[in-house]
Amino acid sequence: MDFAFDARTEELRGKLLAFMDEYVYPAEALAEEQRAALASPWDTPAVVEELKAEARRQGLWNLFLPDAEYGAGLTNLQYAPLAEITGRSPQLAPTALNCAAPDTGNMEVLTQFGDEQQKKQWLEPLLAGEIRSAFAMTEPEVASSDATNITTHIRREGDEYVITGRKWYISGAMNPDCKIFIVMGKTDPEGADIRRQQSMVLVPRDTPGVTVKRAMQVFGYEDHYHGGHAEVIFDDARVPVTNLIGEEGGGFAIAQARLGPGRIHHCMRLIGMAERAIELMCRRAVSRTAFGKALGQQGVVHNWIADARVTVEQLRLLVLKTAWKMDTVGNRGAHTEIQAIKIATPRAVVDIIDRAIQLHGAGGVSQDFPLAELYAGARTLMIADGPDEVHQRSLARHELKKYL
CATH class of the missing domain: 2.40.110.10 (Butyryl-CoA Dehydrogenase, subunit A, domain 2)
Structure with a gap:
């Protein structure tokens, strides 16, 4: 297993990191201001459409879709570090790149199982970000x-x-x-x-x-x-x-085909969420003083930051291994790894974000920092796409089969 980024991945990472710094992070506060002035809270702020136009102009569009006819043609291993970057701003970045759920899963379903008329009527406008x-x-x-x-x-x-x-x-x-x-x-x-x-x-x-x-x-x-x-x-x-x-009676199989990539995409973005939380934790630790010392000099804070870094590095390797296995032996062959990341990643990221919230005190649960919303999103992923217990049950049964 070689997880080194190839030339195309490096090029896209460079573009995406610059896009995040120049466009996405500055748009976070602006999007909230614009939303407050909208007639309906469900309308899209103008800056989001501007982000989409810029992402498309830069070739940062439909990166999630491995089908080269319809998407960017990236492998799971190539897409993983890109999805991680978008996870640092999960409300704006995936939408800006037309890589947001549930549209991603729906486009995958239509690509794999839709007929030509369904693709023309629904897949094409979804790929274009029009609907x-x-x-x-x-x-x-x-x-x-x-x-x-x-x-x-x-x-x-x-x-x-x-x-x-x-x-x-x-x-x-x-x-x-x-x-x-x-x-x-x-x-x-x-x-x-x-x-x-x-x-x-x-x-x-x-x-x-x-x-x-x-x-x-x-x-x-x-x-x-x-x-x-x-x-x-x-x-x-x-x-x-x-x-x-597809066919009558094929819904369950289609759902399983849809959820496999969706689960790893969520885990990729979760790692980006954890990285954002670690960054905020470190910035807070060096800028605040309590009981005569900077928070970053408190031993318990050292432990939180160190443990968070170790955890993220472990999770990233497991996600990259899963992506590599999906690319080499297919989703069915990566059954164990997909379930393992779906169990491990949300719960670990919830813990990291929780520590970051604790370090921020009242600010951590406020609207002035993204941590509370990151926490809500990460905690929900312990339920969405199958709760932890379902994956644990399936994974344990798979392991036990070896001994029966």
């Missing part, structure tokens, strides 16, 4: 950590599918630019194979019977830049059968 999208799987009435539990019904009537169900924490759905939902529901709820009961269909936001009911908060945050996390009602919403993605 946003949402992925509707999680439901409030069932334990959605087990995707076979979903109850949304997709029944066929002639040349149409009729969708009925209630979803929540549907990321991106509050954004008025969100024009399309990928909805997972059951087309064969009584089928013998519980992993062949589900299908995925494309449901335009303006379809009669689709209601975006409310925004769900995450630790009190509405996550405006991400497009929010909505509760969505599907009440006999009808779409043509041509809106089926």
